[in-house]
Amino acid sequence: MPLTPGNTLHERYRIESILGQGGMGAVYRAIDINLGVPVAVKENLFTTEEYARQFRREATILAGVRHPHLPRVTDHFVVENEGQYLVMDFILGEDLRQMLEHGGPIPEQRLLPWFLQICDALAYLHSRRPPIVHRDVKPGNIKITPDGRAMLVDFGLAKLVEDSASTTIGAKAMTPGFSPPEQYGTGRTDTRSDVYSLGATLYAALTVAIPEDAVERMLGRARLTPIQKRNSRVSTSMARAVEKALEVKPEDRYPTMSAFAAALGAASGATQPAFSPNYPHLERTVPVPARPLAVGTDELAPLEVKRRRWPYFVVGGVALVLVIIGSILALGDGRAASPPPQSTASGGPLNPGVVAGTPAAFPTQNGFLPTPASTDAPAPGAALLATPVGGGVGEIAFASARAGLPQLYLMNADGTDVRQLTNANEGACQPAWSPDGARLMYTTPCRANQESYPGSGIVILDLADLTTRALPAIAGGGDFDAAWSPDGKRLAFTSLREKERPHVFVMNLDGTDLTVLSGPLAYEAQPAWSPTGSQLVISSNRAGGSRLFLVADTGADGQRFSWGESDGDSYPDWSRDGQSVVFERSVDGVARLFVGLYGAPDRASRAVCPGGPLAVFPMAEPRWSPDGGWLVFETWPDGKNHNIAILSESCSNYAELTTDPALDFDPAWRP
Secondary structure, X not given: OOOOOOOEEOOOEEEEEEEXXXXXXXXXXXXXXXXXXXXXXXXXXXXXXXXXXXXXXXHHHHOOOOOOOOOOEEEEEEEOOOEEEEEEEOOOOEEHHHHXXXXXXXXXXXXXXXXXXXXXXXXXXXXXXXXXXXXXXXXXXXXXXXXXXXXXXXXXXOEEOOXXXXXXXXXXXXXXXXOOHHHOOOOOXXXXXXXXXXXXXXXXXXXXXXXXXXXXXXXXXXXXXXXXXXXXXXXXXXXXXXXXXXXXXXXXXXXXXXXXXXXHHHHXXXXXXXXXXXXXXXXXXXXXXXOOOXXXXXOOOOOOOOOOOOOOHHHHHHHHHHHHHHHHHHHHOOOOOOOOOOEOOXXXXXXXXXXXXXXXXXXXXXXXXXXXXXXXXXXXXXXXXXXOOOOOOOEEEEEEOOOOXXXXXXXXXXXXXXXXXXXXXXXXXXXXXXXXXXXXXXXXXXXXXXXXXXXXXXXXXXXXXXXXXXXXXXXXXXXXXXXXXXXXXXXXXXXXXXXXXOEEEEEEOOOOOOEEOOOOOOOEEEEEEOOOOOEXXXXXXXXXXXXXXXXXXXXXXXXEOOOOOOOOOEEEEEOOXXXXXEEEEEEOOEEEEEEEXXXXXXXXXXXXXXXXXXXXXXXXXXXXXXXXXXXXXXXXXXXXXXXXXXXXXXXXXXXXXXXXXXXXXXXXXXO
């Protein structure tokens, strides 16, 4: 029966107040008379013999739980004909429900450490044998202590996951909006049920709104209101991460707490995988693309000639011979060569998981940055919080002619889940991401992969609802090569509006403050912003041929960036840290990639992977990954099939993500 303040329970716990009341019992604040410390007492008023037996077993398991973000279960007992009781540490602090009621939505950067702590606590519970599913994660069960730590409280409904078809018999928590559909009726709950409830809790913390009931959504009677519709300040990547956790089908959610934590970490805007001993139970699950290769020496390519795009059959043949020779040498040395990539239904390689160390077939490495900070291996003794390959949300946009005219597509950074974004009547290409990853600029008409697009214009695509908006243009002028400024307020682009001579312009998104950065006689194109937004690097003929130049965003005189005898430097992209620019250069008729260092004398350029098999692969139109540790680019090693590939900065991991026989080009990594 219900307890009242002043009652002494089990001759040890003096009830002081009721902390919460539910249909199956209450939670009380009490004093442990023996120790003189406050405790929380959770009661369950279901007293049948089966419930009592199950309670004793589960309470014994919970009593062994030890985690810094979980209260300890210090006692458990059954009072005949009255109830079952768990005694836990009393946690000081305010719970999230109270914080939301008093202060409104909580900024995601403030929430992130708390939710990573809860992810680690749940991952710890899920790793027990048998696994423990909390099943009642909600704002009222997450407390923030005075020293700023998040604590997951209230174990009264935690259940063990058995090998049988359903969770062990017992009372089920069904908090509308926070419980997944499988938690109703006789459905089976597992660790993905906690993923849903934690996602719903984060949804509420970001929006001060309870997500629509899962059963109603499963039956088609309700739809989840997008997070950004309730709170436009939430980043797109955070909204996507939470909404995936709230999928009504368990198989559509994140499979583990580690995967959910990785998505949250990536959504936070961190530019490197998080090495942290603070989350020891979040698995190290950083994916590495298929077909890793280690290549190269450290020399610079001396010969630079004009870029050409026709087939390179000899190049492909040389590469194949080198790969075969390397594989034979590896096998002869008692080492296993790397397996070829496996194809998926979408045309990309399957992700084989973590590949540690140097692949055996090519035992030397060559990075293209002067002081590489490789993400291929963790620091000794550190636990790695997984993030998608390349950082960001792990997605790449690109143009492809697989549907006839080029259209924009989006895929995961491992080549899976390819989906079409546009269906423009005259084709679309040149995707350029907004800084928040929520929108894309693209060029249309686009009937092929060209250097120039006469008569084209620039369109903005909103990824939330796939609506489009055309930017102001000069009729028949031709605007293309769009690049979004780091603050998201301006764009730089190439235009043929000046007597069909390509010039670089900057303007606001509404078409105001149009500024030309090019001189009247120059041929200039392909602008790329510096991270500060005060400079751009462009491809220019100011010094004869095609070189890279630095120009101010105000149109002030520029200075030369790339040097050498080449007349084919093009498609620059500035690294997120502002220290280097990657670009395309023609070497003996083969499109190759180079990196120029912003602070080096004469911006000395370093070839990307100049040794080994990759040294003869054509590579074009490069773009940095959000974490700066990878490149995505167009390649055609067989001399004819143009695909999208990625490469780690250490040159130790390479993968072609697309294999469709149609032309794939213009890749762009999503922030």
